[in-house]
Amino acid sequence: MLLLVIYKNWDWIIVHWNTETRYKLLLEINNAIATRKSRASLFKSLSKELHRHFGYDRLSIILYDSQTETITYFAAADGVQPGGAIAHKSRPLADGAIARIAINSGQPAVFDDLNQYTDLSSVGELVKAGLTSTMVFPMIVRDRVLGTIHFSYREKPTAITELTEVLMATSQQIAIAVENMLAYTSLKHSHQHLQEEKEYLLSSTRDYQAGGFFFASTQMQGVMEIIKQVANTDETILITGETGTGKDFLARLIHDMSPRRDHLFIKTNCPGLTASLFESELFGHAKGAFTGAENQRLGRFELADKGTIFLDEIGELPIDLQAKLLQVLQEQKFERVGESTSTPVDARVVAATNKNLMEGVKTGLFRQDLFYRLETVTINVPPLRERPEDIPLLVQNINQTESERMNREAPIYTGDVLEFLSKYHWPGNVRELKNMVKRLIILQPGQPIYAQDIKRTFPLNNKGNKESNEVSTLNQAQRSHIIKALTETNGMVGGKAGAAHLLGIPRSTLQYRMKKLNINHADFLPKPR
Known part of the structure; x- marks a missing residue:
């Protein structure tokens, strides 16, 4: 019959270890961690239960990545905190690390007197922290090593061989819980990724x-x-x-x-x-x-x-x-x-x-x-002014696609208006041209568009026409367009009825340009009566 060492009130007592005791212990551990949904909560419940039974002075779980040969803490260790232990900080698994021994062998690695192993990686820090013995158990699920679980003590357990066998059985249960948690986290992350992809696609389409x-x-x-x-x-x-x-x-x-x-x-x-x-x-x-x-x-x-x-x-x-x-x-x-x-x-x-x-x-x-x-x-x-031959083609295609999108009859552009538009220098380039076409679809659906309609609706003949000596700067043109859009939308910036939508640009871009051009949307809000 095996003997189980239980640490309680800083005294070691020996109790019988049998199938019934083992089943009860594993059931208590399972119940403590079964419903936990995060690493921190799982480790907190697990450490509380394990300390109740085994009275360690330090408990840590380390995850192992076989592809990158790196390790990281599953959660912040419980108990004594040696120097150099950083939770969640990934680092290479050193050849002389005590975890390496358990991972490579697939068997427990027991160090009953750490002072004899100070040449191994990180053992010196454990000794400085007052720990004298450590037991390291591989967490293995379906022939895959997930990492290691470490039990450390200030005082060497008196029946360390028997304790090692008990903890080996316990570590197998812990390994299953850790794998389930990692699978849950991965599934949750994948679901979140799909949700964010969906939201992004809907917003950008x-x-x-x-x-x-x-x-x-x-x-x-x-x-x-x-x-x-x-x-x-x-x-x-x-x-x-x-x-x-x-x-x-x-x-x-x-x-x-x-x-x-x-x-x-x-x-x-x-x-x-x-x-x-x-x-x-x-x-x-x-x-x-x-x-x-x-x-x-x-x-x-x-x-x-x-x-x-x-x-x-x-x-x-x-x-x-x-x-x-x-x-x-x-x-x-x-x-x-x-x-x-x-x-x-x-x-x-x-x-x-x-x-x-x-x-x-x-x-x-x-x-x-x-x-x-x-x-x-x-x-x-x-820029559009350097390729005027593109303007008639752009006007016709934007007119067709946007009128179909708005479910309105497309205006008809005459030859003189296309020639007139080809002479304008378009400081806002294709975006400005597109917004002009969209506005005419709204204002004059299905009607012929002449040069005088453009001149009456838009200030193209006063500023920016190649035949005019007075040319506005790009900032002036942008400021003029933004002010017109805010005037039409009564100072509303976002939303389908806002200036950003009317100008065909993202709300954040419009807000940035308004700030740069010193335009305050509040100046265009309806005045109270």
């Missing part, structure tokens, strides 16, 4: 029109040739061009023509990334990482894994945040806020800017190393 990028100019033919050549590679691409030239459309086109087309295209608006939101938005955060973080959240890089991440207006990213982005691009891994383990990521990066990044490098506003990392392939999209 409206921003993307299927179909071709309409052009007739030789400039755009050259752009499309470059896209065809680079789409099938995984190289980083930098798309440059003025605001409204269609850089985001081309980024999506590159994704759709690439082998990654069956995975997500994730757009990130860099001007909207503040220092406080940057890491959480791009890399995600763990549950409880900060006040209000009630659940784990996936970042945009993780959502883009195996797909494409589009960094729009990257020239607006503050210099202090550029280093963090560069690190992820170089190492292809990141850490969620509130975690210290790295998550690998395989995402193709496409960036866009309306700024001269080289000038930013010279003035110290943009990192040189990040610039060279991004400009592997650069595609410059010419």
